[in-house]
Amino acid sequence: MATSPTNYFKFGAVFCIYVAYVLFRRLPIAFLSQIRTEIQISNDDIGRIVSIHASAFTVSKLVFGTAADRTSNSRLLIGGILLCSTSSIGLAFTSEVWQIEVVMAMIGSVQGAGWVPATKLIATWFDDASYATMFSVLGCGSTFAGMIVPLFKTSYWRTIEFNSGIVMLLFAIICKKWIITEDAIRKEVKPLKKEDMEEENTIGVKKIMKSSVMWHIALVYFFSMEMRTICETWAPLYLNEKKMSADGFQFLYELGGLAGTMISGLVLERLAGKMGVDPSRRLLGIIFTVIMMIVGCGVFKFEEYSSVLGFLTGFFVNGSINIWCLIGSQAGTKSVAGTVSAFISFIASVGSIFAGSPLAHLIATFSFHVFTILFVTQIVFVLSISSLQIPLRMEAFSEKKTQ
Incomplete structure (x- = not known):
């Protein structure tokens, strides 16, 4: 059965949101050279920021990976990007190292809401034949985000963090209201075989x-x-x-x-x-x-x-x-x-x-x-x-x- 064109439109929205997730976690690191000219940050501070973010990211994978099986994936995806957007706006007004650490912890704590809910959503929108291809395309979102990061580095970091946060905040609200309005009907869950239960x-x-x-x-x-x-x-x-x-x-x-x-x-x-x-x-x-x-x-x-x-x-x-x-x-x-x-x-x-x-x-x-x-x-x-x-x-x- 052919996939509805609407589902490709929805996939485009999910792809943009996933790219935004990656950008929000990578832009602060890319801007460190600029940030150091305004805020005194040592290599130890940078190491601590990276560890705090990575720790929050690691835990969020387990938390949201489990939650994706028990609640609405669209709510997880949209809710996570809303918090990321808000955190990015907050980063634009930071002036101390501890404030940057708090923001990076917040961004890391919802990164797990990006990948798993996104893959589960596209699994409900595409049949098995199309899913593998769409899964691979979504996976390229991380690399695509990394490729466009250098384009932002020539601009002032506070301006980029603030504007990107505002844009994605509005985009996420639009997606929730008119595009990703609800989770698609889940595929029929087949009963476990006896050997699988064993x-x-x-x-x-x-x-x-x-x-x-x-x-x-x-x-x-x-x-x-x-x-x-x-x-x-x-x-x-x-x-x-x-x-x-x-x-x-x-x-x-x-x-x-x-x-x-x-x-x-x-x-x-x-x-x-x-x-x-x-x-x-x-x-x-x-x-x-x-x-x-x-x-x-x-x-x-x-x-x-x-x-x-x-x-x-x-x-x-x-x-x-x-x-x-x-x-x-x-x-x-x-x-x-x-x-x-x-x-x-x-x-x-x-x-x-x-x-x-x-x-x-x-x-x-x-x-x-x-x-x-x-x-x-x-x-x-x-x-x-x-x-x-x-x-x-x-x-x-x-x-x-x-x-």
């Missing part, structure tokens, strides 16, 4: 938390999330300290990210036919993660090649995130796939927190040279844990089969 009873939260499968995936995924925060926060600051423009690096980083996300998926599809699904995912995930950190070393060593390194870093960072996110989404059995994926995402997001205040202390002690030691150590860790050949999927009946 799986649900067999695999509980305690077993998920003790699973070597989950921890293996989450620990490697941790480094991808950490690297993304480093590239979005510390790499531009490093280039600015070296009296070099970070705009080229940031734009090509996002462009490389778009290419990395798409190409990693295509390569996985080709390799799966030759090597099998899980072996191909493991191999490509390790390759992307290791090369990601090797290129990361180059960013802080050869700043004169920042544009080329920006593209390569974006390619491997986003490609790595795409692969490990895909692995995590299918690590659990059908009845607990969402719970397992949520736990993996929650643990991996700690990487973003580590890239904030803890990393700021390391930079203050060892300068930016600490990244070389950090990345080499992490490469050794990734190769070591991968050599254990831990499975990428949990088995519900492994205990029964061994009896």
Whole structure:
């Protein structure tokens, strides 16, 4: 059955709102160089701001991921962007570090209301054949937001934060009243099969938390999330300290990210036919993660090649995130796939927190040279844990089969 043109119009509105979510969390970081000229902010302050925001973001993923199954997704999506817009307006009037910390905590605390409700809404508007394509297009919203961030950096930061907040505030109200008026009729929920019910009873939260499968995936995924925060926060600051423009690096980083996300998926599809699904995912995930950190070393060593390194870093960072996110989404059995994926995402997001205040202390002690030691150590860790050949999927009946 053909999809109604109205649903594409609704999708366009959701896409714009999701892009706004990403912009509201990334613009304050992009404006740090400007903000430092008006408000005295040290590297420790920056690290604390990043950690506070990342912590709030991490918790919000769990909270809103659960809420999306129990309440109106349109209300979550619109309510979250309304708070983000209000916070952006408030940021325009800040004059102290603690005020910036409060605003970033508020923005981070509702970021989880962006992705999950958006994906659940489009799942009700499009059939299975169209959903995969629309899901991928929505996923490109984050990269698109990153690509347009440099366009705002030439303007005064208070003006951009205030105006963008007002515009999205009005847009969200219009969407709620006339465009995204209600959740579409949900697809018929099929009853669980007997074997699925047995799986649900067999695999509980305690077993998920003790699973070597989950921890293996989450620990490697941790480094991808950490690297993304480093590239979005510390790499531009490093280039600015070296009296070099970070705009080229940031734009090509996002462009490389778009290419990395798409190409990693295509390569996985080709390799799966030759090597099998899980072996191909493991191999490509390790390759992307290791090369990601090797290129990361180059960013802080050869700043004169920042544009080329920006593209390569974006390619491997986003490609790595795409692969490990895909692995995590299918690590659990059908009845607990969402719970397992949520736990993996929650643990991996700690990487973003580590890239904030803890990393700021390391930079203050060892300068930016600490990244070389950090990345080499992490490469050794990734190769070591991968050599254990831990499975990428949990088995519900492994205990029964061994009896």
